Amino acid sequence: MFEIAGGFDIQEKLHILADAAKYDVACTSSGVKRKGQEGMLGNAESCGICHSFASDGRCISLLKILMTNHCIYDCKYCVNRVSNDVPRATFTPEEICELTVEFYKRNYIEGLFLSSGVLKDPTYTMEKMCETLSLLRTKYAFNGYIHVKTIPGASDELLAAAGFLADRISVNLELPTAEGLKKLAPNKSFQTILKPMERVSATIAESRQAIGKSGYMERSRGNAYLPGSIFEKNRMRLAQQERYSQGNSSLWEYAHSTAVPAIVSERGQIREFAPAGQSTQMIIGATDENDYTLLQTTQRLYQTYDLKRVFYSAYIPINEDQALPGLDTPVPLLREHRLYQADWLLRFYGFQADELLSETRPNFNVQLDPKCDWALRHLGEFPVEVRTASYDVLLRVPGIGPKSAGRIVNARRYGSISFEHLKKMGVVLKRAHYFITCGGKMMYRTPIEEQYITRQLTGVNTRENWQIQHQQEDHRQMSLFDDFGIAR
């Protein structure tokens, strides 16, 4: 692999390597709270902070770059595959550190998101990445957020080092089934992806227990009141049994051998291993699995590996290949949106994958969001009386979310609630009013009838769906001066 037009300056490198990294989706800086420290640069907020929004409306929270876009692999869907003729560049560790620190001081970013193509071999690449992170944490005294992607196939020592240096670590699942992966990423296998995922997950649990926390990641607080949540301890244990029967797979043994100074704090404690947890991402629309498979895979990942997030990336056709959809395939944005909606229902609302979809209905309703769809199929459970219903029942009403449900539960202890109050507390009444009563009355005369409510709700949703599908078009009022070239 040659850098034919070598000697790019830093601006050109940044352009090439940001361009190559932009298809990665996980740009979050959440999940860890860390105070600033004298003599160091940076802190971390548990809610995460977005610093800008790109032209596609996605948040820019981290400096999302590849270390290099040289790659020995030939994954069909990837822009950096070895068979593509694109300009290639590699950052030196110092360049990455400088960029991160200087951007951070100007408040452009919240931290670093470091991924990479595979240069020479996985272990060499991962070693370079760890070197960069180590330099950033020590010489540059950077205390902000770092998200690192691991390279499948790298050695365990390096995996451990990366986890101790970064806040979040992720292994990309890429595709939800082994067949899909075999077809589109011939150099990767499910084994090389799931094994590091398992080891990271076991190490996170052990590291958390070592400092007196529960072995399970923190979840949205509401989950404690949701009896059917996927994060229920018994369910998690059941899903993980298989994993533990294979023996301890933690990387904790490397904690001391990889203890570079930044990892050990002033009090001699070892830094927590990936305190913001582990995440992964899947490409949707490149192979032909249905939404049910995707959602089940998601749920299994949350339960088995205690992942903090699963990200979906709508497939964008950039390469031409027989195994891939054609170049003119539209980007499945609405499908991606529906999957994220369902993902939220799993993580915050106590839904199970099986409740939302099934073998016989394997795909999401295009017209309606998953929660409305579920409610319409279970009209027998509605209407719900907001003055008495429990938190978990309230949460299942379309238009009521964790925040407003919490507010309702608290507020009704001190006085009676009316529709007016509900509106001010943040309940979306245009959806909710078909499903709730307040003091025994509904807001309007509504027949509890599937056909009727479906018709009404589709009307509400059509506009939003249209916007998601046609977001490319930027409609605006015509201007005589700008559009017809008349000088002002």
Next chain:
Amino acid sequence: MRIFTCERQYEAMMTCIYDAWSYALSAGHENVRLMPEPVYQPSLFEEYVHIDADEEKVKKVTRSIQSKIGMDAYIHIYYACLSKEDTLDDIYRFLRVGFRMGKPVMQALSVPEVLRMMEIRRNVGNEAHYFREFARFHSIDNQVYVCHLEPKNDVITLVAEHFADRMPSEYFMIIDDNRSYAVIHDLKDTEAYHKLSIRQLEPAELQKLKQTEEYPDAYRGLWKTFFDTIGIEQRRNPKCQRNLMPIRMRKHTVEFMDE
């Protein structure tokens, strides 16, 4: 009806509440109103009383809020004092409910006074958070970092606190261009809370400081390169971008400055 007026500033507002309250004990709470200055349209039939800040009274009010209604309520009220709206009377009405109910008042959202305070805090808190996200510092030779903001609510102190934790070893300064004052993070000022101090700016100083946005800095170009590269053309969505990063927030952000 007696109307108590004061400056828009935490200490003055707390003193005003104290004096209004002690008057109301004899005259009744219905016969008292509070209003921040300036009062543009005084009514003929009311009596206006101007109140100046008094440290002793501020302490008393603050202490009783914190001990009787709780820390969360205190933050509600502090944020309300920073609001762009006339919140003084709302605070007073909230305190009446608050002292009666105690700590649980924070959850009693069916009470209009409490709901109103929640809305105010949300408004101020959201704006402060926006500027934690979209504030941009301009490096002056890597020595000092200067940031210009034009918030609607008076939030730069809240924003500065965040950055004091984030960059404890840098000199920086956040300037409110409209209210013409600055919060300065001075490493030598070790006495001050988080090394932060507030300074009113003269018009000439403000003019001079405004030039920092043009001060040459290579990283500004690099950031623009990154920003323009990272968006995916096939997913272009200007409407979503506008929702999440409103146009008025973009005035001082580097990536939108030339447009």
